[in-house]
Amino acid sequence: MKQRDNLARPRDRQAPLGVHYNPDTFGRFSESIARLMGTARFLIIQTILVIIWISLNVLFLALQWDKYPFILLNLMFSVQAAYAAPLILLAQNRQELRDRRQAETDRAVAASTQANAEFLARELASVRLVLANVVTVDELRDQLEEVIKLLNQQNSK
Numbered sequence: 263m264k265q266r267d268n269l270a271r272p273r274d275r276q277a278p279l280g281v282h283y284n285p286d287t288f289g290r291f292s293e294s295i296a297r298l299m300g301t302a303r304f305l306i307i308q309t310i311l312v313i314i315w316i317s318l319n320v321l322f323l324a325l326q327w328d329k330y331p332f333i334l335l336n337l338m339f340s341v342q343a344a345y346a347a348p349l350i351l352l353a354q355n356r357q358e359l360r361d362r363r364q365a366e367t368d369r370a371v372a373a374s375t376q377a378n379a380e381f382l383a384r385e386l387a388s389v390r391l392v393l394a395n396v397v398t399v400d401e402l403r404d405q406l407e408e409v410i411k412l413l414n415q416q417n418s419k
Contacts, residue, residue: 289356296353299346 298304319328328334395397 289352292349292352293356295346296350299350 316332319326321330
């Protein structure tokens, strides 16, 4: 076992078998494959290819490379399924992560919006309280008329 000189920091993570890849790039690739496999176009093309494959192997005996029961075709479907399932799961996991992040952002925005709405409601209530103490023009006119009447009564005496 090889001893390390610097034990103060963790060892750099080595890729198994020397294979290096970018997880984000691989994730985008898996999403594109999952998106492609989930289309009607893919199913139609695959159906056409299977019909051609079977037709060539049944009708043209000279071209037979995969005789009935079409073991090679079955093997290709098995390989496709073996790769498709993990790629689709990876794409779903990435979508779940995006959904989780979006939900966290939505919760933060909702909390901020609620706090702003509560602040505005308090401000509106305080404005209403202040306006309740403000003298209106009609009240001021009525009081002025009363003062004028009182002054007129004082002057007439």
